[in-house]
Amino acid sequence: xxxxxxxxxxxxxxxxxxxxxxxxxxxxxxxxxxxxxxxxxxxxxxxxxxxxxxxxxxxxxxxxxxxxxxxxxxxxxxxxxxxxxxxxxxxxxxxxxxxxxxxxxxxxxxxxxxxxxxxx
Amino acid sequence: xxxxxxxxxxxxxxxxxxxxxxxxxxxxxxxxxxxxxxxxxxxxxxxxxxxxxxxxxxxxxxxxxxxxxxxxxxxxxxxxxxxxxxxxxxxxxxxxxxxxxxxxxxxxxxxxxxxxxxxxxxxxxxxxxxxxxxxxxxxxxxxxxxxxxxxxxxxxxxxxxxxxxxxxxxxxxxxxxxxxxxxxxxxxxxxxxxxxxxxxxxxxxxxxxxxxxxxxxxxxxxxxxxxxxxxxxxxxxxxxxxxxxxxxxxxxxxxxxxxxxxxxxxxxxxxxxxxxxxxxxxxxxxxxxxxxxxxxx
Numbered sequence: 001x002x003x004x005x006x007x008x009x010x011x012x013x014x015x016x017x018x019x020x021x022x023x024x025x026x027x028x029x030x031x032x033x034x035x036x037x038x039x040x041x042x043x044x045x046x047x048x049x050x051x052x053x054x055x056x057x058x059x060x061x062x063x064x065x066x067x068x069x070x071x072x073x074x075x076x077x078x079x080x081x082x083x084x085x086x087x088x089x090x091x092x093x094x095x096x097x098x099x100x101x102x103x104x105x106x107x108x109x110x111x112x113x114x115x116x117x118x119x120x
Numbered sequence: 121x122x123x124x125x126x127x128x129x130x131x132x133x134x135x136x137x138x139x140x141x142x143x144x145x146x147x148x149x150x151x152x153x154x155x156x157x158x159x160x161x162x163x164x165x166x167x168x169x170x171x172x173x174x175x176x177x178x179x180x181x182x183x184x185x186x187x188x189x190x191x192x193x194x195x196x197x198x199x200x201x202x203x204x205x206x207x208x209x210x211x212x213x214x215x216x217x218x219x220x221x222x223x224x225x226x227x228x229x230x231x232x233x234x235x236x237x238x239x240x241x242x243x244x245x246x247x248x249x250x251x252x253x254x255x256x257x258x259x260x261x262x263x264x265x266x267x268x269x270x271x272x273x274x275x276x277x278x279x280x281x282x283x284x285x286x287x288x289x290x291x292x293x294x295x296x297x298x299x300x301x302x303x304x305x306x307x308x309x310x311x312x313x314x315x316x317x318x319x320x321x322x323x324x325x326x327x328x329x330x331x332x333x334x335x336x337x338x339x340x341x342x343x344x345x346x347x348x349x350x351x352x353x354x355x356x357x358x359x360x361x362x363x364x365x366x367x368x369x370x371x372x373x374x375x376x377x378x379x380x381x382x383x384x385x386x387x388x389x390x391x392x393x394x395x396x397x398x399x400x401x402x403x404x405x406x407x408x409x410x411x412x413x414x415x416x417x
Contacts, residue, residue: 022323026331
């Protein structure tokens with residue numbers, strides 16, 4: 001979906017700061033983007049889609065309007081990032097479940113997404 | 121000396137010589153005179169040797185007796201022993217907790233370990249030059265991120281704002297900014313200085329950082345610079361730096377980076393890393409304890 005950015009609605013151009021660089025999304029813009037993301041992911045959950053990039057056609061068919069709202073409020077790099085992160089979070093969850101089933105003991109503290117070198 | 125004794129000439133000269141020698145060989149001399157001078161000579165050197173060897177002298181017999189009965193211990197000594205013992209226990213308990221924190225701080229400072237931090241030369245959100253010298257004199261909390269960060273940086277910066285207020289007390293960090301503007305002396309700087317260093321210098325200009333950071337906490341100092349300067353500071357803080365060089369204006373991309381808070385001491389040395397697993401309250405506690413330990417070196 002992100003590839004058809006010409007047809008899909010996209011974020012309004014960012015404000016330009018006094019020294020000519022685009023200003024990053026502020027708190028309300030971020031909240032809007034996260035809202036759009038949550039709506040889209042909810043639709044994916046309903047349709048049992050984990051990887052919306054891998055299953056692009058199915059996701060586009062089932063969650064077209066949610067996807068549009070998502071992309072309208074987020075920069076395309078953010079859209080891709082959230083989609084990838086969703087897959088990663090799912091894999092992490094699966095791994096944790098598997099380990100728990102094997103009787104592994106959980107260590108205090110967060111690993112994985114909290115570790116160093118992690119994409120923000 | 122008795123009058124009846126008339127010494128010969130040679131004896132007299134040897135005697136005077138021995139007097140000049142000042143009792144260097146008293147026994148020898150006594151032996152020589154034993155027959156004629158008798159007892160007086162025998163006693164003189166003996167009593168002298170006693171006076172030098174006797175160590176213990178008691179003023180009274182009673183004193184000597186009491187010392188003999190109680191031995192080297194007395195009620196006063198016992199009391200002193202107990203109070204100093206109790207004092208030491210309290211002191212050691214306090215010191216143990218402090219040393220544990222110190223150990224963490226020192227372990228990261230130690231020789232042979234990879235050093236985190238170091239000199240840098242950047243620009244703050246008001247366009248003023250900011251170097252590692254400006255962070256010295258108080259504890260700093262350093263965070264690396266970038267303003268176009270989708271979710272983790274904003275979360276962490278909100279956490280940072282809570283930490284700052286918990287450590288410094290609300291409203292105190294604003295003074296840090298004023299101090300920098302004014303002629304605040306280095307020694308007067310107190311409290312925690314929060315630093316945000318961008319990993320994305322191409323998009324994060326001082327003006328962008330100013331807009332971005334004021335939403336989180338007015339006390340956070342945002343730093344940016346040229347691509348080389350930022351790459352250098354990231355390397356010194358062991359931050360994974362993936363920002364491409366020479367990106368075009370308006371290009372949309374993300375940056376990979378580490379997401380630790382670095383606590384640096386007033387000398388600019390790394391103390392401890394605070395990760396995502398710490399709540400702002402826990403982090404503030406860790407920071408406050410380290411700050412409390414600092415006595416200046």
